[in-house]
Amino acid sequence: MASKGPWPIQKLRGAGAPKIVEYVIEAEFDIDTGSTVRYQYPSEVPNYKPDWFAEHMLPEGAHNRVLDYTYVFLNRTGSHVDTYNWIKPESEFSAASLLTSSAGDKDEQPFLYGLNLVKTRHDSTVRRGAIVKAMCIFSRYSFIEAFKKPLELALDEFFDNQSVNVLQKLYEQLNAIDVGALPAPTLLEQQLMRRGVHYDTIRPALPDHLPRSWMLTIECPSAQGPLSLPYPLYQTPDEVGDISVTRLVKVFGEATMKIYHGILTKQRVLFVGYGHSAHDIAQMVLSSVAMVAPPLTNLIRRTYPYANLTDLTFLETKGYIAGVTNPMFQQRESWWDVLCVLDLPNNTGSGHPSRANLTANEEKQQHLTVDSRFVQGVVSGINALFGEEWVRQQFADYTGSLLTFIQDKNMLLHMSRLDDRTRHVAEANLQRLTILEASSEFKDLPKHPWVWDKLATEASSVSVANPAAATAVTTSSGTTTAPASPERNRSTTPVPPPTADAPPPAPLPTMSNRSRNTSSSSFPVSANSSTSSMTPVGPPSVSLLSAASMFNPLSLKTKLLRLRLDQSVTFTREMETHLLMAEKYLVSEVAMQGLVILFPESQGGLTPFAAGMFHASPIIRYGTLILLNRIRAYPSTKAAFEGMNTFVLAGHQRLQEKWDAGGKDDMEAYFGGGDGGEDVV
Numbered sequence: 001m002a003s004k005g006p007w008p009i010q011k012l013r014g015a016g017a018p019k020i021v022e023y024v025i026e027a028e029f030d031i032d033t034g035s036t037v038r039y040q041y042p043s044e045v046p047n048y049k050p051d052w053f054a055e056h057m058l059p060e061g062a063h064n065r066v067l068d069y070t071y072v073f074l075n076r077t078g079s080h081v082d083t084y085n086w087i088k089p090e091s092e093f094s095a096a097s098l099l100t101s102s103a104g105d106k107d108e109q110p111f112l113y114g115l116n117l118v119k120t121r122h123d124s125t126v127r128r129g130a131i132v133k134a135m136c137i138f139s140r141y142s143f144i145e146a147f148k149k150p151l152e153l154a155l156d157e158f159f160d161n162q163s164v165n166v167l168q169k170l171y172e173q174l175n176a177i178d179v180g181a182l183p184a185p186t187l188l189e190q191q192l193m194r195r196g197v198h199y200d201t202i203r204p205a206l207p208d209h210l211p212r213s214w215m216l217t218i219e220c221p222s223a224q225g226p227l228s229l230p231y232p233l234y235q236t237p238d239e240v241g242d243i244s245v246t247r248l249v250k251v252f253g254e255a256t257m258k259i260y261h262g263i264l265t266k267q268r269v270l271f272v273g274y275g276h277s278a279h280d281i282a283q284m285v286l287s288s289v290a291m292v293a294p295p296l297t298n299l300i301r302r303t304y305p306y307a308n309l310t311d312l313t314f315l316e317t318k319g320y321i322a323g324v325t326n327p328m329f330q331q332r333e334s335w336w337d338v339l340c341v342l343d344l345p346n347n348t349g350s351g352h353p354s355r356a357n358l359t360a361n362e363e364k365q366q367h368l369t370v371d372s373r374f375v376q377g378v379v380s381g382i383n384a385l386f387g388e389e390w391v392r393q394q395f396a397d398y399t400g401s402l403l404t405f406i407q408d409k410n411m412l413l414h415m416s417r418l419d420d421r422t423r424h425v426a427e428a429n430l431q432r433l434t435i436l437e438a439s440s441e442f443k444d445l446p447k448h449p450w451v452w453d454k455l456a457t458e459a460s461s462v463s464v465a466n467p468a469a470a471t472a473v474t475t476s477s478g479t480t481t482a483p484a485s486p487e488r489n490r491s492t493t494p495v496p497p498p499t500a501d502a503p504p505p506a507p508l509p510t511m512s513n514r515s516r517n518t519s520s521s522s523f524p525v526s527a528n529s530s531t532s533s534m535t536p537v538g539p540p541s542v543s544l545l546s547a548a549s550m551f552n553p554l555s556l557k558t559k560l561l562r563l564r565l566d567q568s569v570t571f572t573r574e575m576e577t578h579l580l581m582a583e584k585y586l587v588s589e590v591a592m593q594g595l596v597i598l599f600p601e602s603q604g605g606l607t608p609f610a611a612g613m614f615h616a617s618p619i620i621r622y623g624t625l626i627l628l629n630r631i632r633a634y635p636s637t638k639a640a641f642e643g644m645n646t647f648v649l650a651g652h653q654r655l656q657e658k659w660d661a662g663g664k665d666d667m668e669a670y671f672g673g674g675d676g677g678e679d680v681v
Helices: 050-057 095-101 144-160 164-175 187-194 245-264 278-290 360-364 367-383 388-407 409-413 420-428 430-437 451-455 553-562 569-585 589-596 607-614 618-633 638-642 646-671
Strands: 023-030 034-041 067-074 112-122 130-139 215-220 227-232 269-272 321-324 338-343 348-353
Touching (some): 050 067, 130 144, 245 278, 245 388, 269 278, 278 321, 367 420, 569 618, 607 618, 618 638
Antiparallel strands (some): 023 034
16 A cells, blocks of 8 residues: 555546556576577466577676676556556546556457566585576566565575475565555646755745655565565656666766757767666666656667667667667677767766767757857756755756747747847757657657646546536526625635535636627626626536647747736737636646646746736736636645745735625726626637
8 A cells, every 4th residue: 555645636547557566587697508598487478489588688798796786577558457558648547548548458468567587606516606687577567676685585485495486476566465455646747746856945845736745655565574665656658777867967967968969859869877776877878768758758668778789670760779788799880870978986987979860960950059058057066965856857858848939839839029049949959859859759748747637636627626616507498697795805814625516616606707709718707796706607617628629828928927028908908818718627626736837837838827816907907816716626736826925925814804894896896897898708
C-alpha cells in the first residue's frame, strides 16, 4: 500500500492493473561458454533469444567492478501500461477503454522496463579468480528504480543458492504488492506535482506542488522484513533510473545544449565512455532524455541506456539516444550525428557533431546564442546550489516555451505584439520549431491541458461535475432550466473543498452580462431581475474536451500575460471574450488544474494571471476573481492561490468585498445601463 500525498489523486490503478513484475532473468559469465542465461522465470520472454539477454545483462568490463547497473527496454513498439499519459487530443478515449487496453492486445507484447544488476565476487578457488552474475527484472511500470534493494538481496542469495527458486521468490515478493491500490496520476496531475519548483527567497515554497512531496513509499514483503520502496508519483513514463541533469550539465557544460538540440531535432545522439561503468553511461543517456521529457513524451522508445557491438539494430532507430563503452563506436562517424565522449574521472566530457554534419551553416543557427545564454544561467544556478529540482524545471520551462510557440500559432503570426525578449527567442528558434513540429513526440502531445477531463472521476462534462456552477441545460422537452442563483454575499474565506456528496458551489455568481461588443460571442443570456446574476440560456453544457476546441488555453495564457502591456480597446474586448468563455466552461477541478499548470511558480505563479484583478474593465477584473476563487476551492489547486504574494492576496480580498457590496452595479455602469446592449456571454 502506498502512502498518501498532499492531495488526493483522482484515480487508482484498479483491480485490473497488470502485476509489478513480468519476468526475472539470471545470467552469468562462464569461462568455457561465455555469457550465458541460466534461468528465466516464470517463462522465457517471447521474441527474444537467451543469448541476446546474456550480452546485454553482462556489459563489457563488468568483471572489473564489484557492482554495476544497466537498464534494458523490451518491445519498444508495444502498448504501454500508462497509455493515458501519451493520449492524443484528437482521439476519443474513455476511462474504461484505457483501463482495459492497458494490458494491450493479446498478440502484442507490452513495453517493458528492465532493471539489471551485475555483481562480481572474487574467489581465488575458481578459474579467472572471479564469479560474475547478473539478475534482471522486467516490469510494465517505469518506477523500476524502486526495486534495487529487493534485486540486490535476491542476487546475493543466488550466489549462495544457485536455484530458480530464488528468482521465483523475488517474483512473488514483488507481485505481492497491491498494484490496484496504487495511485495512477494523469500527466496533468504530474505536472501539478512539480509546478511549485522555484528558487525565490521572497515567495514561500508550495509543498503541495513540489516533487519531493510526492515521493511516496510502497511496502514490499521480504525475508528480512518489510521493505519500504520509493514510489515517485511525479515521474512520467520517460523518467527512468538514477537521473541527474545537474551532473550532465556539470560534465558537458555549454556543450550540453548540443545534446539538447540533437534530441529535440531527432539527431542520433551517442554517449561513449571507454573504461566507464555501464551505470555511468546509462545515467548520462537517461538524464539527457530528462532535459526535454517532460514536457515531451514517448522518447523512451528511442532510448538505449546501454548498447554493444553484438546488436547494432539500434542504429536503425531514427533519432536514437544511446550509450556505449566500446571506443570503436567513436571512430564510426556514419553511425552518429552527435558524439558525447565521457571522461568522468576528471568530471569532463565533450559533445560535438560529426564532421559529416558540421556544415558552414552552423554559425547561422540562431538558436546557438539563445541556448548558450540559457545554459549559462543554469550553470550559475548549479554553482549556487539551487538543486536538481530547479535544474530540471529550468529545462522544462525552456522546452515548454518552444512548444508554446508551436501550439499557439497566433503568437508567431503576431510577433510584433510580443515583448523584445520573447520575440528574440521565437525568431531564433524558428528553424528548430519546424523540425520539432513534424516529430512524432510533438504530435503525441495533448494540444490542451483538459484532454483528461473524460477520465476524471467526477464526470466527463462540466454540468455533471459541477451542476451548481454549470450553465443552463436545455431539456428534452425544449425548455431551459437555469441553476439556482448562488448567494450574493459570500465570505472571503476559502471555499471548502468538494465532497463526494456535494459538489462545490460556484464561488461567485457567473459573469454573464450584457456587453457593448456584439460580435464577441454567439451565446445569448437573459436577465434575471430577481437574482444578483444574469442567467445563461445556452448552449447545452459541453465537456472540456469540446470547450477547449473553442478557444486555445495557451492563447488565453499569452493574452493574460499581455494585459500589463496592451491596454488598447481592441485587445480589452478580445480579452473580455476569452475570460467570459473561460469563466463559463472552466468549472471542474480538472479545468482548474489545467489552468494552474499554465502558470508555474518558476515563472511567477498565478501573479501574472491575477494582474487581471487590477484591470480597468470590470469584466476582466471580476472574471479573474471568479477563476481565482475556483482555483482556491479545490484541494489540488488551492496551494497555487495561497502562494501568491501578500499584495495580490490583499487586492483579491478588496475586490471580493467590492463584489459583495455591489459588483453588479459596476457592471451595469460599465455597460451603460438600460436595454440598449446586445446580450452575450
